[in-house]
Amino acid sequence: MNSRWQTVSEARQATLQRHSTNADENSEPIPNDLYIEIFLRLPVKSIATCRCVSKLWASLLGLPYFTELYFTRSSARPRILFACRKDSELCFFSTPQLLNPDQRSSLIAASYHMKIPFDCRYNIVSPIGGLVFIRYGHIFEGRKTPELLSVIWNPSTRQSLTLPRPNTRKRLCLQSYFGYDPTEKQYKVLSMSVEGDIYKEHQVLTLGTEKLSWRMIECCIPHSHGSKGICINGVLYYPARADIYSGIGMIVCFHVRSEKFSFIKILKPFIRILRPTTTLINYNGKLGSLVWEGSNYHKRKGFEIWVLGDPGKNEWSKHFYGLPLLWQNILAKDMLMFAGVTGTNEVVLSSRYPSDSPSQPFYVFYCNLKCKTIRRVEIQGMKPIIGYHNYIFLDYVEDVKLIQAF
Structure with missing residues (x-):
């Protein structure tokens, strides 16, 4: 070093x-x-x-x-990144991420970064540092049907890098994840084709190489596609099943540096971890899961946090956070989604489909796990695009490095 x-x-x-x-x-x-x-x-x-x-x-x-x-200095001041879809555009905003649980800020202004066009369904992979991986459809001039693109974006510099298409048949669907190896400081994209609801043709692309190209790798256990993943300390985690009909659940662990797979079997007592509404989180450097308590959204009294201790022993600890009575009715009015957990152990929630009424504020909620309190912070400056589909990500870092240097 x-x-x-x-x-x-x-x-x-x-x-x-x-x-x-x-x-x-x-x-x-x-x-x-x-x-x-x-x-x-x-x-x-x-x-x-x-x-x-x-x-x-x-x-x-x-x-x-x-x-x-x-x-490094920006990393000490992480931000919340908002990706907001409206009509045929995807807009990016960010706000400071509150780090002091005693901070009583109730109003924060959002900073606008950029917007990109898109023409069909897309998915956004959780940002790593200052980079965002997006797959979306784009209709090129002279064509009638959209072509699915995989693009790395840096919202801070508004630069992008379009990745070559993986070596697979065009008719097959693709699922991709974004990972980072802190030892070698390398960003990698893991892509898999979906055939018969099973992941096939596992491929890896490393950013920063002279010629971007995909390399085939082996995966020892077949599994069906799951929901969003998260990268923690060089390991990319995402939930999956043995197949779509199987009750056998697992969390796939892709080790970014070695490009090897391992698996954490989800036993019956912990099967709630794999619910469709579950959000994988980074809990003090460990893999965690946020799950709403109860199946009736409007009668939820709190949420559960599951934390993985020793992956080899499949040890999970459960913590329940009961919502204060005053907040149970308030939070039940909105379809709130989990954004994650801050470094000061506050769970952040936000509305996925905020109201488009000009008189209705847009809020982010900070639930303090230690003090059992909730802070409601109004976000200003995003009203023109509020009312459609929003994504919210924690720990976004503003990065001025030109994207060619990654």
């Missing part, structure tokens, strides 16, 4: 010296280190503007030293 940073530092110094020699001899230039300190304090939208000011600024803003330091 030290040698890596030494290499980055040497490259940085060479760039700084090269531009310093071109400065006007009669002027006293601003030290480049001071430039970087100033840039680190700028909002992400200003960084894009600064890249266009001069070659010097573009060079400084492209240094690995700067982009990694900016990302």
Whole structure:
């Protein structure tokens, strides 16, 4: 690690010296280190503007030293990312993610990032850091039917990278997941074709390679497709079944670095973990699951949190969070979905289909597991696209690294 940073530092110094020699001899230039300190304090939208000011600024803003330091500082200030669908567009917004359970903020303004067109069904995989993986249909000029695209987006820079189509027959459906290996700092996409309701032709694509290409890998246990997954500490988890008719449930573990599969069998006492409404979460670095208590939405009195202890022993612990009586009726009015759990152990919920009435506020709810309290935070600035289908993701990080550098 030290040698890596030494290499980055040497490259940085060479760039700084090269531009310093071109400065006007009669002027006293601003030290480049001071430039970087100033840039680190700028909002992400200003960084894009600064890249266009001069070659010097573009060079400084492209240094690995700067982009990694900016990302590290942004990671200490995670945000909530909203993907909002309306008509034929998908719009992205973000807000600060409240980190202090004692913070009494009741109003937060959303920042607009970008919008993209889409023409048919799509799915959004949970963001990792500052990148979002999206599969959606796009109708190209001169065509009548949409073509399904797999695209990596960076909402902070509004850059995208369209991935090549996996090596499979076009008539087959595809299911894809997004993972990250923190050891090698590599992003990978896992894609599988769906044939007869069973995953086939498992393939992996690694971002950052000179030529993007898919590689076939082996999976030892056949399984049917499940719902959304989550990547925690280099392991991609997603729920599945042996087949669509089987009651045998499992959580598939794809180890991003080794590209190997393992499986966690869900035994009968824990079968609630695989409900369609279940949300997999990162609970203090461990795999967890959020499940509403009861089947009647309007009579729910709380929710359960299941946390996986030792994966090898299949040990799960259950925690129940009872909603305060005052909030039971309030939360029952909306079809709330789980966004996840913050680093301070607050469960975040939001409406998937918010009201499109201009007089109806849009809220995000923070449920404090320790204090048994709930904070309702109004989100402003998203009203033009409220009323359709929303997705909400925690721990989004603003990243100024150009997407070609991943």
